[in-house]
Amino acid sequence: GAPSGANGQSQLPTEEDMTLLQLQQRYAEEAAKRIRADGPTQFLDLTDADTDRFKAIAEDPWADHAALNAKETVKDGAAYKFLFLGGGYGGLIFTVRLIQAGLINVPDDVRLVDAAGGFGGTWYWNRYPGLHCDVESYIYMPLLEETVYMPKQKYAPGTELREHADRIATQFDLHDKALFRSNAKAATWDEEEKLWTVQVTEGRGPNEPSRELTLKCQYLLVASGVLNVPHVPKIPGLEGFGGEMFHTARWNYSATGGSYENPDMEKLKDKRVGIIGTGATSIQVIPQLAKWAKELYVFQRTPSAVHPRDQKATDPEEWKSKIASKKGWQMERALNFAAHMSLAAKEGEENLTRIPAYSALIGSPGYGLVEPTPEAIGANVARLYKMDTPTAETARARVDQIVKDPETANKLKAWYPSWCKRPTFSDMYLQAFNEPNVHLIDTNGQGIEAATKDGLVFAGKECPVDVLVLSTGYRSPAFGNGNPAAKTGIEVIGRGGLSMDEKWKNIGSATLHGVATSGFPNLFFAFGPQTAATANFVTMLEVGIQHTAHILAKAEEKVGAGSRAVVEVTREEEEAWTMQVMMRAPYFATIMGCTPGYLNGEGHSARQDPKDMMKASRSSGWSEGMLSYIKVLEEYRSEGSLKGIEVTAAY
Ligand code: FAD
Ligand code: NDP
Structure with missing residues (x-):
């Protein structure tokens, strides 16, 4: 309909409205050109490859098999207190935060399992020339205070990012606690023993047969990442x-x-x-x-859309006096960035976001609660398009400024709003x-x-x-509708034989604060569905992990040293959280109409039947942004009773 004025009455569209409508029209045409009937199935996940050629492409080129075969870091059948799935930044942050919380005390309290041949996750697997992080390394590289490390540049190269993973592992003595080249296949809750049993296949290189191992643990911590199943177009x-x-x-x-x-x-x-x-x-x-x-x-x-990089060397003086000048600086800086990304900067603060409309993806206080009506959703979309236009036009103008051949320049211009793909x-x-x-x-x-x-x-x-x-990307982080088991590629069987796949198939996402789900005691996710997002993935990991560390510390305290804690979210409370999340889903409708990509099921998210769409809305994010989500978690923690979490003693 015609845009409404401040008094709510219809007005004739202004010239600006018309320009915006034309732009939206162009974006819609470009997106429509790309919609394919096969949607996400146009790709083959390399983990599913069944031919020699693609299997070979999926293989780990980096593992030092001789060195790894000489090490014996786990015993078949052994039980550990904490087992982490994933040795990327997520698994490392998780381990370190639990060490700092006093929950990991002796070497046999912890093991990490990863399919990779070393630490680093994303930064282990990806070693292409030119690789850098796109978020400032001062807040992207974890644990800089603990490791007393100063990144060499504002945006660190992949080599430095991977070395940093090793640095963390060295400092916290984790090299002998990791089982590499090992795929976790299944995890089953043993009701008698009150332990998880995890089935792992350890690859031992081309000259040795692989080994099947069974590991047990009290707590299973899933830090299996995003964007780590490479896929290729069929x-x-x-x-x-x-x-x-x-x-x-x-x-x-x-x-x-x-x-x-x-x-x-x-x-x-x-x-x-x-x-x-x-x-x-x-x-x-x-x-x-x-x-x-x-x-x-x-x-x-x-x-x-390609924006300027503005790479620069870190100035040691500035580092000391301004950036790393006080205890707690890193989280403070990360949260400051998160605040700006979700347009929650305080009055008078400099605006650090170059791409304000990226808040379409991560939420924003004051805008996050959108009525589920076409008018309200439309108004939110219009607000974001308007906000984005200068950014998008600048990016297109930059192409003309740089690329000499006008025909090539035209083809290099992005015709979608900034939130549709990672800038x-x-x-x-x-x-x-x-x-x-x-x-x-x-x-x-x-x-x-x-x-x-x-x-x-x-x-x-x-x-x-x-x-x-x-250079054709990865299986979508939305794969499995937020189901952590599906994303990790493991079968998870909880209490009473309940399969996580079944649970997600039946009701969709259900978690308390995005960190745990009922029916699966002592299982926590570093990054689950139903949490807040920001442009820096490490902040997302830190925030979720801090919450889990609090829950576990409280639970351990409650049960005492004489027994083992069994910690489980209640069905009632996870449904209450899910309702909170669903209320926030209309905000994210902006993404549905995007040009196809991994964020919108290759354009198919908007084409589901209403029942599936409803289920998908349970995997929504926190539409008021990271700081709002943190506030909710902090209030929960300071209340202190672990509401909605049952803690019992194993014996
Ligand atoms: P990962 O680093 O993916 O590590 C998870 C590990 O779990 C992997 O090593 C995997 O092998 C292992 N694993 C998974 N399933 C199993 C299983 N069943 N059994 C055994 N092991 C398993 N984010 C940003 O915020 N900023 C950036 O600049 C940025 N750049 C990126 C660049 C690239 C090329 C890619 C692909 C991603 C980038 N990301 C970036 C996203 C990045 O993935 C996260 O920032 C972060 O590194 C994720 O850490 P993680 O430990 O959670 O997951
Ligand atoms: P993407 O999924 O972003 O890109 C895949 C590319 O392959 C797209 O351009 C896609 O086109 C194209 N493609 C797929 N199929 C075909 C086909 N049949 N014919 C022609 N082209 C095809 O993967 P990336 O690896 O580039 O990035 C994935 C994510 O990893 C990013 O979104 C980001 O989050 C992260 N990342 C971050 C980096 C950083 O700066 N630190 C660097 C690298 C990755 P189309 O767009 O039309 O689908």
Whole structure:
């Protein structure tokens, strides 16, 4: 309908309204071009690969099998107090916070299990040239106060991010407490013993058979991450491609030359390289490939919005006097960033957000509670589009300023609002398209048609390449409708034989504060559904983990040293929390109409039947943003009774 004025009466649309409507129309047309009938099933998860070619692509290129085989860090059948699934930043923060809370006291209190061959999670697997974090490293790198570490640059490279994971493990003595190359397959609650039994398959490299292990634990802590199941598009003929082909999450330096530490990709000097995808990963990779490849063909389906990076070295003086100047600085700085991201900065404070409309994804106080009516939802969407327009226009204008060929520049412009994809930052990406060896193959939203032995086909034309880089992303973090078991790839059986998959299938997400779910005692998630989001994932981990640490400390205190605690959320209280979350779902309707991507089920979220949509709304986030969510948790903790959590003694 026509926009309403302040007095609620209909008015004629202004010129600004018309411009905004035209922009929305353009965005909608671009999104529609990309909707595919196969939605999320257009991809093959590499963990599901059943052919030799894709299985080989999924393999861990980094594990030092000889060194790992020489170590015996777990005993088959042994019981530990805490078992962490995941040795990324999540698993490390979780372990350290429980050590600091006095819950982990002796070496056998803790083990970490990870499919990777070392610590780091995302930063273990991803070693592509150009990799950096996109959030300031001062708040992205965890535990900087504890490790007394000063990141070298405002945005740390992947090498430094992975080294930091090892630094944390060294400082907290965790290297001998991790079982690497090991996939957890199933976890079952043993009602008699009041322990979890976890089935693990340990890979031991190409020359030794794998081992099946059974581990037991009092508490099972799931820190299995997001964005760690690489996927590839089911492009006809892809597997038959004759040249080298790999995914960015398993970079193949033997094909490119160079190493992670020194990515001089000499072997590409006489090669035609193709790269599929232009998401956040490609934005970092492409300038590096452009330096070395004889010819680089960039196959684009949807261009990314690329903002300036503004990388700089850390100034030690500023570090000491301003950044790391007092105890507790890191969390304070992280929360300050979170406040700005959700537009909750205090009066008079400098606005730190370059992309204010990103608050569409993470919520915002004052706007988060939207009536579930088309009018109210429409008004929220309109508010965000209006807020975003200057950001989006600046990003498009930047393309014209940098890219010399106008036709190429036009194809590199992003026609979607900022919240539809992770914003990207680079001072090298757009510039690469001015190089004579870099060629943009824009598929106008359609993607590649087919692959042959010699290259890729688009619009009936074959483009021959020698090396093919699949920068095609990951299984969506929304996979399994927020079900932590599905996301982790394990079967979890709780009290009375209850399967977590069944629970989620029947009712959808149900947690207390996003950290635990009824029927599954002593199981906690580092990052569950029904929590608040912010642009810095590490803050999300810290906030959830702090809450769990509090719950566990209280529970242990209640039961005392003479027994083992059994801690379980009540059905009633998790449903009450779920209702709170569902009330906040209308705010996120903005994402439904986005250009397809992992945030909106490749455009299919809006196409579910109403029952499924209702269920999906139970996995919603906290629409008033991180600080509001923290306040709720703090109030709960200071009340002190662990309301909605039953604590009993195992014996
Ligand atoms: P992960 O780092 O994913 O670690 C989880 C670990 O659990 C993995 O090693 C995995 O192997 C293991 N695991 C999972 N299931 C099982 C199982 N069944 N058995 C055994 N092991 C299992 N976020 C930001 O905020 N800022 C950034 O700049 C940023 N950059 C990113 C760049 C890339 C290329 C990617 C892919 C993601 C990025 N992210 C970023 C998101 C990033 O994943 C998180 O910030 C963070 O590292 C997640 O930590 P985690 O420990 O929770 O998960
Ligand atoms: P994305 O899912 O963002 O990108 C995948 C790319 O592959 C898209 O451009 C997609 O196009 C394209 N694609 C998929 N299928 C086809 C096809 N059939 N034909 C042509 N193109 C195709 O994955 P990324 O690895 O880039 O990033 C994933 C996430 O990881 C980011 O959103 C971010 O959260 C995180 N990340 C952060 C970084 C950082 O800066 N620190 C760096 C890297 C990743 P389309 O868009 O049309 O689907």
